[in-house]
Amino acid sequence: MADVKEKLKVSEYAAPRVTIDQTREPIVVVDDLHIKYRVYGAGGKGNAASAFIRVLRREHRPTMKVVHAIRGLSFVAYKGDAIGVIGTNGSGKSTLLKAIAGLLPPESGGVYTSGQPSLLGVNAALMNDLTGERNIVLGCLAMGMSPDQVKQKYDEIVKFAGLKEGFIQLPMRAYSSGMGSRLRFAIAASKSHDVLLIDEALATGDAKFRRKSAKKIDELREEAGAVFLVAHQLDSIREMCNRVLWIDEGTLVMDGETDAVVDAYTEATGK
Amino acid sequence: MNGHGSLADFATAQGLKQSAARPPMGSYIRQVWQRRHFIWAFASAKNIAMYTESRLGQVWQVLTPLLNAAVYYLIFGLLLGVSRGLPRNTFIPFLVCGVFVFTFTQRSVQTGAKSVGDNLSLIRALHFPRASLPLAYTIIELQQLLVSMVVLFVIVLGFGEPLTLDWLLLIPVLMMQVLFNVGMSLVLARIGAFNRDIQQLLPFIMRTWLYFSGIIYSLSGLMKSPKIHHHPWIGHVLEANPGYVYVELSRLSILDSYRGYVHEKLHEQTDHLWWYGLGWAIVVFVVGFWFFFRAEERYGRG
Incomplete structure (x- = not known):
């Protein structure tokens, strides 16, 4: 515990000042956020006797x-x-995106949002044993659409996902990772979100799909609040974003215009 | 705190809300109600997916309860020839009815305990009131029960029970049981979400409950036995058990010969069972919903 306290002190010192732009409407405010999570099953002897002794010793x-x-x-x-x-x-x-989505509890500090943030992650499979068709319907219903709205959006989603003929009738476990992420993105993007968080979800898509999704993200931005995008391909960041946060070891290194931050990042990582 | 307080104040002043907070109870209930189509569609889809790997597919929905009934007939009817003091030809319908109705509660509890843990990817991908999941799992079991009921009706009629207006009483009985099961499922969903060990324990708890619930014997008959007769409180306690209440009310509704046996031969009153059934349904449903709701913002984390 002692070294955790130590770290808290260090980061408090390092926390950057935030200037507030009064002319614009804030949609996400992250205030001195600390996240710790507990990971189980990191090695250790795994037999029944040692587990029993552990329970006895509390x-x-x-x-x-x-x-x-x-x-x-x-x-x-x-x-x-x-x-x-x-x-x-x-x-x-x-971790930051999960925290903004409200899926990880802050250890201290807070995340404030206007409306409901939605996280779209690369591992966010829907229901693998069900067909693409059912996943679309269930996904839309779960997001709070009415059955009529789902019917209206259905064709649009299928078209946007651009799946090969017949795949929509197959269970999602038969999809390639690219196809799965395309369908998930199409479902999530069918509704306007207050805050959309995209975590590498587009990484497996091909060039054509990336162009399509860049256009879609632009639309979502206009309709709604804010879009966050985590990606390792810096060109898609340059293409889609107007602002970039550079994070290292859980602290903010730089926050500013896309080109300035990406250039600095490229220089620092020596690419 | 070098100016951090002001950032939080700024956020609240602008009307932003803490993203990990749970909504107030009223709007939560509205959200769940709005997801009713999702709950039903999810249950149906899961039910269909359950058998897609097998060659016979949906036929198993009927075949599973049928085979269950056949096993009981083989063991208790043919091999042991048990009747436990019941009139001839009543024991098999009595047993099968008990097993099917109790299975509904048993399965709701067991699948409810897994409902959050098994759907983490869905929980982390989309935002919806988490109570939808245990609710949907109870609906899955309800759909299974309705198929089993058709099988049960055929068996009951096949054993020569008459079709009477009393059969309609089965509807309110099952409605109360659904409420009770939803409540139980919600409670277990919260416990199971944070403590996976419960899933290893549940089969033993459920089996013990089954043996206490008069599924394979008649509790009314047992209460007349000399041992229990001198300690009437044992009977009163066993009788208040919800596992027994819904099973007994179902039997009294559809088994004419059993109804006659309990009322005329044993001179047992059964009206108070309805009050037990209603009480359990309302209390467990309300408490279960509240209990699940209290941890809403913590599901799916880690």
Whole structure:
């Protein structure tokens, strides 16, 4: 516990000042956010006898580890922003998106949003044992559409996902990862979201689909609040975003215009 | 806190809300009601998907309860020839009715405990009131029960029971049982979401409950036995068990010979069972919903 407190101090010191733009309408406010999560099953002896002794001694699971993933992040996102989030693997990008979506509880600090954020992740499979068709219907109903609205949107979603003939009748487990992510994106994008968080969900799509989704993200931005995009392909960030957050080790390194931040990031990572 | 307080104040002043907070109860109930189409469609889709891997497909929905009934007939009817003091030809319909109705509660509890854990990807992908999931799992079991009921009707009529107006009483009985099961499923869903160990324990708990619920014997008959007769409170406690209440009310509705046996031969009153049934349904449903709701913002995390 002692070293956790230590880290808290360090990040408090490092937390960047946030200037508030009074002329624009804020949609996401992240205030000195700290996220820690507990990971189970990280090694350790796994037999019944040692587990039993552990229970008798009232010890915690030795295999539990606390990861301090976000260490004091603050920023304000405004209506109409498309924000790219970049950083090396394990820098806390996905954790940040999950926190904005309200799926990870903050250890301290807070995330404030206007409306309901929706997270679209690469692993966010819907129901793999059901057909694409049923996934569309169920996904739309779960997002709160009425059956009539689903009927209206159905063709649009199928067309946008651009699946090969007949695949819509197959269970989603038969889809390639690219096809699956296209369908998921198409379902999520069929509704306007207050805040849309996209976590590498477009990475597996082909060039044609990336162009289509870039257009769709532009539309969603106009209709709704803000879009957050995590991607490793810097050109798609340049294409779609007007602002970029560069994150490293859970802290904010840079926050600003796309080109400036991406250039600095490219230089720092030595590409 | 170098100016961080002001950022939070700024957010609240602008009308932004904490993203990990749960909505107030009223709007939560409205959200669940709005998802009713989702709940029904989800249940139907899962029900269909359950058998897609097998060659016979949907036929299994009918075949499973039928085979269940056949096993009981083989063991209790043909091999053991048990009748447990019941009139001839009543025991098999009595047993099959008990098993089917109790299975509904048993399966709702067991699948409810898994409903959050098995759908983490859905929970993390889309935003919807999480209570939809245990609700949908109870609906899946209800759909299965309705198929089993058709099988049961055929068996009951086949054993020579008459078709009477009392059969209509089965509808309110099952409605109360649905409420009770939804409540149980919600409670177990919350427990199961944070403590996976419960899934290993549940089969034993459920089997013990089954043996206490007068499924394979008649509790009314047992209460007349000399041992219990001197300690009437044992009977009163066993009788208040919801697992027994819904099963017994179903039997009294559709088994004419059993109704006659309980009322005329044993001189047992059964009207109070309706009050037990209603009480359990309302209390467990309300408490279950509240209990599940209290952890709404924590499901699917980690």
